[in-house]
Amino acid sequence: MNALFRLGPGRRTNVPRSIWNGAVSFAGVDVPVKVFGASDPQGIQFRELHASDQAEIAHRLVDPDGKEVDRKDVAKGFEVRSGEYVVLSDDEIGAAAAPKRKTVDIEHFVPAGQIDPDVYDRPYYLAPQDGGEEAYAVLVAALERTGRVGVGRVVLRSREQLVAVMERDRVLRMHTMRFADELVDPGKVDLPRLRKPDKRMLDMAGRLVDGLSGPWKSGKYRDTYRERVVALVKKKARGEEIDVSRAKAPEPSDDLMAALEASLKGAKKR
Amino acid sequence: MARPRSLWTGSISFGLVNVPVSLVAATRDRDLHFRQIHAKTHEPLSISYVCTKEDKPVDYSEIAHGYDTGKGYVMLTDEELAAAQPEKTRTIDIREFVDLAEIDPILFDHPYYLVPAGEGEGPLRAYRLLADVMAGEEKVAVGQFVLRTKEYLVAVRAKDGVLALTTMLFQQEVRPTKDLGLPVRKRPGKEKIDQAVALVEALAADFDHAGHKDRYRRQLRRIVKAKEAGETIKAPPKPEEPGVPPDLMEVLKASLDEVKAGSR
Numbered sequence: 393m394n395a396l397f398r399l400g401p402g403r404r405t406n407v408p409r410s411i412w413n414g415a416v417s418f419a420g421v422d423v424p425v426k427v428f429g430a431s432d433p434q435g436i437q438f439r440e441l442h443a444s445d446q447a448e449i450a451h452r453l454v455d456p457d458g459k460e461v462d463r464k465d466v467a468k469g470f471e472v473r474s475g476e477y478v479v480l481s482d483d484e485i486g487a488a489a490a491p492k493r494k495t496v497d498i499e500h501f502v503p504a505g506q507i508d509p510d511v512y513d514r515p516y517y518l519a520p521q522d523g524g525e526e527a528y529a530v531l532v533a534a535l536e537r538t539g540r541v542g543v544g545r546v547v548l549r550s551r552e553q554l555v556a557v558m559e560r561d562r563v564l565r566m567h568t569m570r571f572a573d574e575l576v577d578p579g580k581v582d583l584p585r586l587r588k589p590d591k592r593m594l595d596m597a598g599r600l601v602d603g604l605s606g607p608w609k610s611g612k613y614r615d616t617y618r619e620r621v622v623a624l625v626k627k628k629a630r631g632e633e634i635d636v637s638r639a640k641a642p643e644p645s646d647d648l649m650a651a652l653e654a655s656l657k658g659a660k661k662r
Numbered sequence: 663m664a665r666p667r668s669l670w671t672g673s674i675s676f677g678l679v680n681v682p683v684s685l686v687a688a689t690r691d692r693d694l695h696f697r698q699i700h701a702k703t704h705e706p707l708s709i710s711y712v713c714t715k716e717d718k719p720v721d722y723s724e725i726a727h728g729y730d731t732g733k734g735y736v737m738l739t740d741e742e743l744a745a746a747q748p749e750k751t752r753t754i755d756i757r758e759f760v761d762l763a764e765i766d767p768i769l770f771d772h773p774y775y776l777v778p779a780g781e782g783e784g785p786l787r788a789y790r791l792l793a794d795v796m797a798g799e800e801k802v803a804v805g806q807f808v809l810r811t812k813e814y815l816v817a818v819r820a821k822d823g824v825l826a827l828t829t830m831l832f833q834q835e836v837r838p839t840k841d842l843g844l845p846v847r848k849r850p851g852k853e854k855i856d857q858a859v860a861l862v863e864a865l866a867a868d869f870d871h872a873g874h875k876d877r878y879r880r881q882l883r884r885i886v887k888a889k890e891a892g893e894t895i896k897a898p899p900k901p902e903e904p905g906v907p908p909d910l911m912e913v914l915k916a917s918l919d920e921v922k923a924g925s926r
Contacts, residue, residue, distance in 0.1 A: 408841055415904040419861045420917040422904045428842060430768060433835050435812040440711070441728035441737050447715030449725055454710045455700055458719065461707055469699035469706070470886045477697065477704050478890045483897035485696070488882035490898030501862045505763070506869035510688065510773040510828055519842045523906035529850045530910065534858035540866065543874070547901075552878035563839045565768065572872040576688045578822040581775050582666075586790035586823075587783075597795040600677050601759050605801070608764035610833040613806065617813035620746040625729045625736045636741040641752050642673055642680040646784035648791065655677025 412548055413521065414494030416531065416557055416564070422495070423531050424524035427548075427566065430515040436621055482550075489547045496555060496566065498544035507541065507556060511569050518557070518564035528564065535559035543569075589648075596652040603656075670809055671779055674792070674818065674825070676756040681788045682780035683754075685809070688773040688826065694882050727811065743811060754807040754816060754827070762802045765817065769830040776818065776825040789825065796820040857914035864921040 410426035417423075440449035453461050468485065469477030520528035535541070535558065542557035546566075554569040589597075628634060645651040668684035675681070698707045710719045727743060728735035744751045778789045796803065796819055803818040814829040849855075885895055907913045 408837065413903075417904070419865055419921055421858070421861065421910075421913050422907055424904060424906050428837070430837050431771075431831055431835055432837050433812075433831065436729070438727035438738075438811065439730060439735060440725045441735060442713040442715070442720055443724050443726040443737070443739070445713065445715050446728070446735065446737050447713050448728070449720065450712045450714050452710045452712050453698060453707050455703070455705050455707055458710065460710075461700060465701050466698050466707065467701040468696040469704060470694065470696050472886065472890055477699050477706070478886055479699070479701070479704070480696070480886065480889055480895075484885060484889060484895040485882065487895050487898050488885050489878050491901045493902045493904055495904055498865065500867035500869075501865050502867055502869040507767075507871075509762075509765070509767040509770040510826070511871060512767050512770055515768045515836075517837070517839060517842055519844055521906065525845050525847050526850055526854075527907060527910050529847050530854050530858045530914075533850060533855040534862045537855070537859055538862050538866075540862055542862075543869065545877075552876075552881075554874050554876075560766070560768075561839065563842070563844065567767070569874075570689065571692070571874065571876045573876075574689055574692050575773065576666075576690055576775070578775070578824040578826065581686070581777065581824045583824065584778060584786060586778075586786055586793075589787055589791040589794060593787075593791055594794060597679075597791050601795055601801065604676070604756070605759045608760040608804075610766065610769060613804075613815050613832055614834070615813045615832050617747050617750055617808050621729075621738075621743065621811075624738065624742065624746045625731065628738065628742070629731060629736045634742045634745055636739075636745045641682075642675055644673065644682050644780045644782060644785040645679045645788050646782050648679065648784050648788050651677070651679045651788075655679060658678065 410519075411516075412494075412546075414496065414546070415524075416498065416518065416542070416544075416566075417493070417495040418498035418501075418531075418542060418544075421527070423527040424521035425496075425518040425528065425564070426521055428517045428519065430517045430565065434615065434618065436618055486550045489550055489552045491547045491552075496542075496544050496546040496557060498542040498557060500543050501535075501538065501540040502543055504539055504541045504558065507569075510575065512556065512567040513570050514568045516566045516568075518566055532559050532562050532564060535564075536562075593649065593652060596656060600652065600655050668779075669774070672752040672754065672807070673779075674754040674756065674776060674805070676792065676803065679788050679792075680753075680785075681792060682778065682785050683776040683789070683825070684779045685774050685827065686777055688775050692876065692879060694879060694886070744808075747808060747813075750806060750813060751808040754805045754818070756803040756805045756818070759796075759801045759803050762800045762817070762819065765802070765830070768836055769815070769833070770817070771814070771829040771831055774827045774829070776827050790823075793820040793823050793825055797823070854911060854914060857911075857918055860918055861914070861921060864918075 408428045412427040415422040415424045666686040670685040727738045
């Protein structure tokens with residue numbers, strides 16, 4: 393539910409707060425850690441406004457007649473048959489994940505390269521708890537030397553998660569992982585019949601790819617849209633008109649061979 | 663299989679080759695969802711969008727984006743937002759091809775598939791060409807585009823003949839590890855590392871993704887059934903807080919002995 397929007401452009405602070413304290417546990421060894429969020433998405437925060445009068449929009453919980461319902465009269469229900477709900481309290485829902493200990497239980501250590509990055513969901517950093525620095529450093533060194541990633545489970549926010557614990561630049565990380573049945577198999581994607589390209593085209597495309605290949609440098613990519621939106625906001629605040637005649641979509645390449653030839657010529661010139 | 667809902671339509675371009683595509687989900691929601699209901703009547707509740715000035719419900723289509731400048735809101739419509747950078751809202755422009763293994767997985771955000779959206783023979787061929795030229799190579803195409811109100815860095819690769827797109831975080835969206843205030847520690851003794859390596863190797867396995875089932879989902883379904891049958895469900899006990907092991911070497915040794923005894 394997107395009931396709450398952070399107000400304004402949202403200045404973020406640099407002081408992280410741990411979201412969970414416990415231990416990474418493997419083969420009976422506990423490495424006491426604190427868990428921190430590792431990502432800080434910088435999307436633009438908007439407030440929902442009513443277009444006609446620019447008033448703020450509120451989200452209200454209403455019954456089927458549209459009557460507002462007080463928070464204290466709200467329960468969580470699971471629909472077992474159409475229109476028939478079983479009510480569960482948060483404690484009862486919480487009973488579905490009742491760990492004995494606050495641990496990330498590592499089941500296996502697998503070669504890092506065997507996990508497709510699409511399996512990874514949310515990234516976290518792990519930092520040692522006071523007194524756990526040595527155990528932390530030992531696990532870092534062992535993962536570094538073996539090139540392996542720990543796969544295990546942890547209860548975070550009262551849900552059991554599949555996680556991977558890995559090392560990078562001497563820091564332990566934990567990624568929550570999607571279960572296999574939560575990912576759509578590429579074989580299940582409905583594609584129209586696609587004719588195999590002939591060898592000459594494939595060669596040309598291969599050369600084009602080679603020409604555009606380079607080493608990966610994450611830092612050179614920047615979000616420029618955000619700045620443009622802020623500039624647009626300033627323009628509009630000054631009362632200027634915004635030109636919404638959208639840029640034309642590029643022409644689909646009907647003559648593929650001609651497009652490839654022109655691309656290769658262009659790539660050479662660069 | 664029914665064609666999944668398109669989340670975005672535009673084109674992907676590399677060089678001067680443009681391929682019209684639709685973005686579709688590569689994830690499916692398998693979670694059990696609870697609905698907010700009225701505690702007494704069990705009527706399902708819903709969210710109503712209410713204009714706070716007129717105090718009356720408004721249709722979702724009447725809602726615009728308000729940007730808080732600190733001195734009130736500036737309102738932008740969807741069209742104006744798209745006008746901020748029209749080319750990026752309609753085209754995934756492939757800037758370069760890189761080795762997948764070089765990209766830090768921390769950047770990977772959400773997976774999707776791209777499916778051909780054009781009708782003509784040319785675009786369909788171009789789709790297949792892009793998929794085929796990347797197939798077998800551990801290469802991914804890197805580009806940028808705007809989805810809804812945010813710009814994403816994306817990696818596009820071929821998976822079984824389908825173009826798979828994964829949104830990525832920009833490096834600036836990853837928290838620097840120096841913010842964690844990690845203690846600078848000298849490398850632990852070799853003996854301890856050796857013991858830990860032996861433990862890691864004792865638990866070594868190949869990654870069997872499908873072998874890891876979502877036990878939580880199953881457990882929650884069981885609890886719903888039990889509750890429906892009128893059983894009492896007890897609140898979970900507080901989990902035990904693990905402490906700091908007093909003597910790491912001893913723990914490592916004991917664990918290794920246990921692992922060895924178990925594997926015998």
